[in-house]
Amino acid sequence: MQAHTNAAKETPHTASPQRVWQHLCQEGEQVIQDEPLLASFVHAFVLKHDNLPSSLSFMAANKLSDGVLPMITLYELFLDAYEQAPAIADAAAYDITAVYERDPAINQTLTILLYLKGYHAIQIHRVANTLWQQNRKNLALYIQSRSSAVFGVDIHPAARIGQGVMFDHATGIVIGETAVIGDDVSILQGVTLGGTGKDCGDRHPKVRSGVLIGCGAQILGNIEIGANAKVGAGSVVLQDVPANATVVGVPAIKVGQNKTQHPSQDMNQNVLEGVDLSQFIHFGHGI
Template sequence: MPAGQPHAHEPDGGGASHRRPQSPPSLPAEVVPAFAPPESEDEESWVWSQIKAEARRDADAEPALASFLYASVALPTPPSRAPSPSTSPTSSAPPPSSPRSSTTSSWLPSPRTPPSARVVADLLAARSRDPACVGFSQCLLNFKGFLAIQAHRVSHVLWAQQRRPLALALQSRVADVFAVDIHPAAVVGKGILLDHATGVVIGETAVVGDNVSILHHVTLGGTGKAVGDRHPKIGDGVLIGAGATILGNVKIGAGAKIGAGSVVLIDVPARNTAVGNPARLIGRKNGEVEKDEDMPGESMDHTSFIRQWSDYTI
């Protein structure tokens, strides 16, 4: 689901499976030919070319957004669309000494160069896992889960550079704007999808691996006033359903699945499923672990455990 956007279709997030389309939305082949670049092309450059092509298409379709799109994606602006100084999105840019400019100048790529590998991995995660994501440019400019993760990457760098007051100020602003609260010290991998994102909280000593998908209102928190290493460690390819709460320095193994609304206080081994409050581990009806399932953080399959664990089918 695109973070930060209202939807009228069915809810998701651990209680019901994504009803994924059989094929991507109908768009011109030159705009979104596939979810991955041809083997002969550099992935970052390819994604950036898709973003620019989509921005041109959207600017033609919606003139009210043309100036914003051309400025945001650094496209050559046609003379007829050149914004006046009073309406230009950059006309009110802060002076060089402001916190915003000092922060962004140190991490944002030039608008004429491809984004970093981690940004590209996050864009590809949203495009391939979220059936409501119709393009890279929409995710880049509008999806608050994606934007919150990128802002966290900035604050994490600032934290590592001992610029902690600025890192915490950025965390506070992101929490206000996106309703996503990720401590700057938390370690977050690449290929992350925050689906809807509202209410996600990730604590100071939490670690999130690569290719993890997290639904809205998920908490990776502590259990009280203890200090030190006190937050969850999430392995690669994990799927965490909506409203799930994982507390304490527990380990969620690679490829594990946490059901919606679960409260997890224990380690979850790799490729196991945890559901309930308090959560219990479940496998197949014969007691086996889900060894042959794709990584749920990538497949977004919330409900396979129900078919495997009981006679209830959906």
């Protein structure tokens, strides 16, 4: 994972936690050489640790600690979660690679680990979700509450999130209790995966693999966003979206089929590019 070039990059599913960790440590050593003022910071968050779960646990404890749960308690809690559910460490490595591949502003993996709150919020959610599944629901809700306050990203601990997921910028993302997000999904800031009222039970969206959701989109109700679909910025989605479709508007309607196979990886948020408009009928939304 060198600086961005025109060469093909690894896909999220080829990067193990061990390989990602090696890159992070190499980049950490380089940062210290380039900017000695950050030496203690990089050492504390990366170089003093033996692996990615330890580093992530330290990050979470540093960000979330308060007068109720001190840093050492949270650090041990998160380490224990990674030991009990090693799959969340695998997902964390895939997420780093996904962000590196998709975000043109990122030229090293270390930036993701140290600075990107969308990445942080997802990894903390994975631990909260592990606690929720262990029926430690009050503790999971506490972790969620602290994460929401710190990052401005509100993910119910029961929500299910796949791997290779990117929250770009992330501010204002809200994900409800019964929401499901598949693998290789990209979501921008201000997106809501919410309900439509006071109904109980399964009431939140199911976002399948490969989906791209533009900034400010509101997806409401127990509906399905099909694999490799694209939701335009600012859209309000109230019904199912077919696989490979692009939808836009208030309320959102289908405007065409995606020509690209992987919208979440291409990150092209112009709904008129990469869309086959041969069957398009004017829909009156002023695009």
